[in-house]
Amino acid sequence: METRLLQEINTVLSVFPEYWEGDVLLKTKVIEDLREYKKELIESLLSNDVIKEVYSLDIAHGTIFKIDEFISMLRYKNYWDNSYTRFSNEIGLTSDSKYLKYNTDVVLDFPHKDCVLEGGMTKEDFGKQEVYYHKVLAKDEIDMMLSPKVLTNMRKYDQNGEHATLEFDGKDNLIIKGNNLIALHSLRNRFAGKVKLIYIDPPYNTGGDSFKYNDRFNHSTWLTFMWNRLEAARDLLDDGGSIWLNIDDNEVHYLKVIMDSIFPNGFVANVLWQKRTSPDARATLGDAHDHILVYTNNVLKFKEQLKTLPLTDEQKDRFQNPDDDPRGQWVSSDFTAQGFRPNQVYTIVTPSGKEYTPPPGKCWKNIESEYRRLREEGRIWFGKNGDAMPRRKTYLSESPGRVAWTWWTNKEVGHNQEAKKESIALFGENNPFSTPKPERLIHRIVTLCTDESDLVLDFFAGSGTTAAVCHKMNRQYIAIEQITYGIDYTPERLKKVIEGEQGGISKELSWNGGGSFVYAELFRLNQQYVTRIQDAKSDDEINEIVRTIKDSAFLDYKINIDRLTNEDSEFAALSLDDKKKLLIESLDSNQMYLSYSEIDDVQYEIPESVKQFNHSFYQNRKVTVNNHEQ
Structure with missing residues (x-):
């Protein structure tokens, strides 16, 4: 029976190419989709009489699929062809007698994990008893809270100042004032799958409140707070888009496990940013860095699209032109390669007549016909005297640039003090931002991940650094900020950018001003x-x-x-x-805040101008909340 059952399972799963890598079944992917109740997969399995007999239970008005038993069979049976355990016994950590490496249920768990945290993170929440809504038991409350909201007080800014606006163009830069969780859900209908890059600098949960966030969350509340927002943000990412999360040592490891759950197999790198110029004298060991976790929804596509960085002056100095090559400066590289490939082993005769063959265990990098083409083009260098081992030329004009690595020094991308000077220059000494990020740091991230006109999102906008950098780099941006200060710093900063302010990266980009953005607020109840x-x-x-x-x-x-x-x-x-x-x-x-579905309710007396803008923003169509039309 077991052999036949396995054959039937393989037959059913064979019609799903996403579950196979060659002849190997990707059991983890099948398990993930079963956990998500993928309808077509479950229907296919239950349509097979053999599988249905073993893994289902008939009841009065339907059939129950024994998902847990089916998953258990997938994980732990040693007779699967792609399991090396049929050849040897394993030694490893287990949970409930099951190997952790095969148990996708071994995840970060915490109280209220399956809940949505009521309210936000502003100072009105400080000291308040947090309220959690369970995603199943309190579905109506959650749907109400996260339903798309009415936008009001909208206005557009450009070089000619402030203007009223009745329409929203999908290419407009946008700044939203209000709770960022609710704003994220309000963006889904218009921008799902369209954001190329998300950068956030969330509250670090350090116990301090100098940034005026409710930054005294215990671990569980902070994790729930982050989980809710990251799940919403995930749906906005373009295929191959990426999210970069700036965080310190205090919560980075918890945050990584959360991200591993929300973006399975989406981890790219943990970038270390050297944020200081000297050690923190208050610490036992001087704190010198922040972490920037990088995730994507499609690793292969992200890597294909990732840009290189410009060469440093030191790297450019390596390019010279000792033979007066008309194509300009060049640098040479070894023409040999590791390994033995018979068609890449041949004798090369230098201009002086000296002969070379590859050293033992190596071969030339190209076949002989390709070598001849390179030599005819003047791309092979034999040294000044024409008798050296051949090397291949790479010209400065065709250099692909340098690949970014995960250690970013303060010299390259700036540091805390640089960022504070930028903030003071914009807003004065008494501005509320104690930990802003330097424009050079955001510039590098945007350079690596985007092209001009791509859409960038920052839903912890703070002092508006991400928006300012994107504006100067001709990227479309959406910035969300909910903290209430005496000044709305993000739009005020962008006004200065439009006027041509010369801080941060302005001189490097020859920024002289221009552009526009739309400002709007969630309609407050x-x-x-x-x-x-x-x-x-x-x-x-x-x-x-x-x-x-x-x-x-x-x-x-x-x-x-x-x-x-x-x-x-x-x-x-x-x-x-x-x-x-x-x-x-x-x-x-x-x-x-007021739900868009209630915009025509007479008790709220919504002006026609606000209605027109919102119909434009939501494209005058029904909006969805948790996959249900509203």
Whole structure:
């Protein structure tokens, strides 16, 4: 029975070429698709009577496929042809008597992994008891929270200043103000599969809050917070697109395991950026670097598209022209290759008459006819006297550049102090950005991964460095920022870029200004009350806000606002800060912003200009939430 069963399984799987590499079954890929309930795979398996008899259970109104039992058979049976365990016994780590190397269920696990974290990361969340919605049990709440939102306060900026705008061109640069998780889901309908590069510099979960993020997450909350956003961002990437995550030692290893789950087989590299010019005297061992994790959804295509870097001055100095070759400067390389290939072993006679054959264990790099062509073109160098071992010329004009490696020095791509000087030059000494990134660092990443007009996304925009660099490099960009400062720094920085500011990489690129961007905000519902509560300076202002909230805010169903604030409650005796925290917590975090599906609801009195822009942005069509039309 086992032999026949295996034959039937192979027959069914043979129609799926993605599960095979030659004659070898890619069991892990089959298992991943079964875990994702790939409909056509399960239907094909159950259509086979032999497989159905063994791995299904008939019930009154249907059939249950025993997925776990089928996966267990795929993983652990030693009789599969592509399993070397049929020849020898293995020694290795196990979990529940199963080898870890074969168990794709051995992953980073943490509380609330299958949940979506309510709210965001701004200061209104600090001190708040986090609320998690389970993806299955609280599907309605999640769908409401993540549904595409109305964009408002939209305006366009160019060299002639600020303009009203009623339309959104898919090629416009875009800055969105609002919760980045919700904004990411609002982008899906228009930009899914179109983003070439994502760069993010998320909160590092260090315990500090100098960047005004709620950066005091415990590990579980931080992991959930990141997982939610990275899953949403994944769907925006173009085939072969990449995501670069800037992080420090504190969370990098947790973050890598998360990324391995979200982008299976998508790891490219861990770039180390030397962010300091001297050791951190406060540390036991001086902190000198950040990590930049690089992932893609298609490793082969990413590698094919990856650019080289320009040669350094030191590398250019190696190119000379001792024979006055009219094609210009060149550098020579060894013409021998390791190994023995009979058709690449022959005698070469130099211009002086000296003869050479390849050394033992080597051959020439080309067959004889190709060598003759290169010699006729003057591409073979025999030394000044014409009697040296042959070497091949490579001209400076045709050099492919240099391949980037994973150690990026502060000399090459900048450092923290350089970035702070850039920030001070733009925003003054009292700007809120303690850890900005230098423009040269972002310039390198954008250079490696994109061409002009490609789309770049940064959903932790901060001071707007990514957007500024992309603007100067003629890349389209989307920047999302939700932190509320006294100044909206990202659009203010881009205005300066349009005017032709000369900081960062401007001189290197001969930047003189120009271009445009569109600015828009998520339409605030409860978020407007959060802002008013935060800005309140007195108990009288709080009392006025309470009256407004009672009439028009969306309240958390667990909160009885009348009982909370009546004369018999202890609310009046609380400090101003405690009143603010309690009122913010009474608001429904799922109703912070207005859903696009409700744009025509008369109670919100949406202006026609806002409706027109949103219909243009969403291309006047139904939008989807978690694969359901809305």
